[in-house]
Amino acid sequence: MARIPPDHGSYYDRIAAHHVLPLWVDTGKYVPMAPSPPYEPALWKYSEIRPLLFEAGEVISAEEAGRRVLVLQNPALSGFDGTTRSLYACLQLIMPGEQAPEHRHTQSAMRLVLEGDGAFTTVDGDRVEMEAGDFIITPSWSWHGHVHEGETPMVWLDGLDNGLMAQLDTTFFEPGSPAQPHEDSGGKKQGSRLLRYPYCKARENLDILRKVTEPDACHGYRMEYLDPSDGGPAMSTMTTALMLLDQGFDGDSYQCTDGTIFVALEGEGETTMGERNFAWKRHDVFVVPSWCPHAHRATTDAVLFSFSDRIVQQKLGVWREARGG
Ligand SMILES: [Fe+2]
Incomplete structure (x- = not known):
């Protein structure tokens, strides 16, 4: 228990004059028990x-x-x-x-x-x-x-x-000044990462996944984009993924610490975020904040693309997720 000086009002004013703050005041605001993002669904x-x-x-x-x-x-x-x-x-x-x-x-x-x-x-x-x-x-x-x-x-x-x-x-x-582009590299930067992931191939892979596996209760059929040269994430600061939801999919609630941006590439559905429902259709964009419980439903077969800073959080060892609840 912190001991507060008797004349604490004056004390706070005096330390503020030195650009110093008492950490024991409003600690919960700055070190919350769980993520409390200042942005919303x-x-x-x-x-x-x-x-x-x-x-x-x-x-x-x-x-x-x-x-x-x-x-x-x-x-x-x-x-x-x-x-x-x-x-x-x-x-x-x-x-x-x-x-x-x-x-x-x-x-x-x-x-x-x-x-x-x-x-x-x-x-x-x-x-x-x-x-x-x-x-x-x-x-x-x-x-x-x-x-x-x-x-x-x-x-x-x-x-x-x-x-x-x-x-x-x-x-x-x-x-920079516009440079004359080189010949089509097929999206493969020489000696480096893959730069282009054609949708036709990704979509085929989703269909294969649907044939050979059961859907995840929260994510349906979900694939992350990876760098084929090392099997790591396609990007160094963003986790990118595609999800295929069957018509009638009614997903379980899920929460994770990476605030995630979704783009509907195919189909229609809705996503509950906290207490609110957001209906989406093709090319709509929506954002799920960090640690916000959310669940997807699909009224037709639907494909959602997503990106977030998950890979950064994983590299730092702070990423968390929870299902249900
Ligand atoms: Fe740019």
Whole structure:
């Protein structure tokens, strides 16, 4: 039991003048018994955000914007504090003939193509094709730009670890000039990580999983994207996964310490987060906060893509999960 000085009001004022705080006051607020994230469950309907994104396509070019991107800001956070505290989920639009100039940054980025085709991303000069559903990686500090040679607008989801890098004060950024892309590398960066995971192959693997295993009670059929060169996670700061839910799936409650962003790639359903239900359909994006009990239900066969900072928490030895309850 801490001994409080008799004239503690004055004491607190006096130590505050020295930029010193008493840890025994409001300890529970700063060292809670369980995660108490300052952001909340949220869902962005693609049918509502898409027209706003295309409106930006009329008033600002990709060259002017650098990147024509809308950040999905958590309603409980402000400014560019993110979708979770560690991650940004964004929607990016690139119009036919446009080019987003090259740059690089310490934030790792992933793309998940939602609609359109004919664009490619360059990663350290390698050309990486982009088709609907593809999962594409831009590793930390790799040069990258986007070029659209197709006929229709393209939209993809960007996932970035901006909040994590900001918290660690490790953000560096360097603009570059557009470079002539190399030949198509097939998404395989020479001597390095796989950069492109085509959706057609991932979807086939989900179907195989459905044939040979029983669904998990919380996650249905779930696969994580891995780096085939070492069997580790596809990205160094984000765990990325695909889940297939059978029509009628009614999942058990689950909670984990990694706040997770989900994108519906196929089908319809709803997810209960805490006391609230969030109905989702194709291309909707929703966020489940850290340690928030949640359960998925599917009204049709459905595929959910997800990303979170789980791999970072696992590397630090602090990741937890719980089922049921
Ligand atoms: Fe970037």
